[in-house]
Amino acid sequence: MKKPLHISKLAPKSTSKEITPAQGSLSLEVEKDVGGIGMGVLSDGTPYLNQRGLAVLCGVQNAHIGTISSQWGDAEQKPRITAIKDILKKSGPVPLAAHIEIPHNGRVQYCYPADVCLAVLEYYAFDAGVNNQPEARDNFRLLAGSKLREMIYSQVGYDPNGTIPDVFKAWHDRLALNYQSAPKGFFHVFNEASTIYYELIQAGAHIDSKTVIDISIGIPWSAYWVANKLDEVYGLRQKYPHRYPDDHPQAKSNPHESWCYPLEALGRYRQWLQDDYIEGGKFSNYLIGKVKRGDLPPSVAQLAIKAMVPPQLPAK
Structure with missing residues (x-):
């Protein structure tokens, strides 16, 4: 499927408050540029895209918006x-203006609320x-409804419920339990997967007991190790x-026996990770499978794949 997004907590329903072009009582709560698309949240909790961002999503020139x-x-x-x-009327009142003008850092920001963005996206x-x-069609399929x-x-790291979730907590809790657990002279896949965990979190993934990407790496890496008789090359693995944190169901079986590998094989592992796991399709297939099971939003998978998997050159 085409990856249309440049950007790569359940949101509340839109309020019935009328939107006017200039609402002096509002300000920018938070803003961020993601892949060239400006987005953020207003002080009343309204999520928005800027004019250029909406144009990119719709596949049209900025002037059209x-x-x-x-x-x-x-x-x-x-x-x-x-x-x-007419599209907006299906879900609520039609605002008096398509955008809200917010003075910010000496400039006027043109903020298009998410509901307006979706209506414009559906139109195109x-x-x-x-x-x-x-x-526009591909992005609408990814972002329809509350997505x-x-x-x-x-x-942008905003919690509409008023609390600030620690998106790194589950990952950090496992790191705290396992960062020194492999014996000296050995590495384990969980610690080596840190970059991939970080990219998933940055893409918006909620890391929990269902997202254990080091297992999706460890199983094929173990098979590669055995198939290529790497014990004979680098020494025996151990x-x-x-251990899993107490709030993970896997903790009931702690401690779990897991393979660790001689440090001399670390370069071979990293080359395999890049060539076979990431660029060879295993990473993308893992994320696609989680999307199909409802464990991961499609937009998060698209962003993570875009961040980690280099674009392939067309065959000559």
Whole structure:
């Protein structure tokens, strides 16, 4: 499937508060640029994209989004504006303006609330006739419903429930239990998987007892080790006691016996990880499988794959 997103906690429903172009009582709670797409959250909890970000998602020029804003309040509505407003009416009131203007750091930010973004995205995906955009269609399928709001909240690190979750907690808790558990002169896959865990967290993944990516790495790496008789090359691998935090169901069987490998094989492992696991498709297949099981949002998988898997050159 095409990866349309450049950007690569359940959001609350939209309020019925009317949106006007300039709402002086609002400010930017948090903002972030993700892959060239500006996004953030207003002080009332409204998630938004900036004008350029919405244009990229829709696969259109920035000026087209600006025209939608400028024509929003016209007495005689253009068909495009009518179609977008009809989409908005299906889920709630139509705002008085397409965007909110927020002064910030000496500039005016044009903030398009997530509901407006989805309506514009749906229009360019299915209702624009000859101007339908494949990028808009693909992105709408990824971000429909509450997914766009969830993605914005996740990317900027905002919790709509008013608490600040520690997105690194589950990973950190396992690190604290296992970072010194392999014997001297050996490495284990869990510690070597830290970069991949970090990229998943940065992409918005919720790391918990269901996301144990080191197992998805360890099983094929163990098979590769045996198939290539690497004990004869680097020395015998050993078992070490691996433990899970108490809030993981796996903790009932602590300690788990897990393989660790001679440090002399670390270079071979890292080459295998890059060539076979990441670029060879195993990483992508793992994430796709989690999406199918409902353990991972599609947008998070797309972002993680984009961050970790280099684009492939077309075959000549």
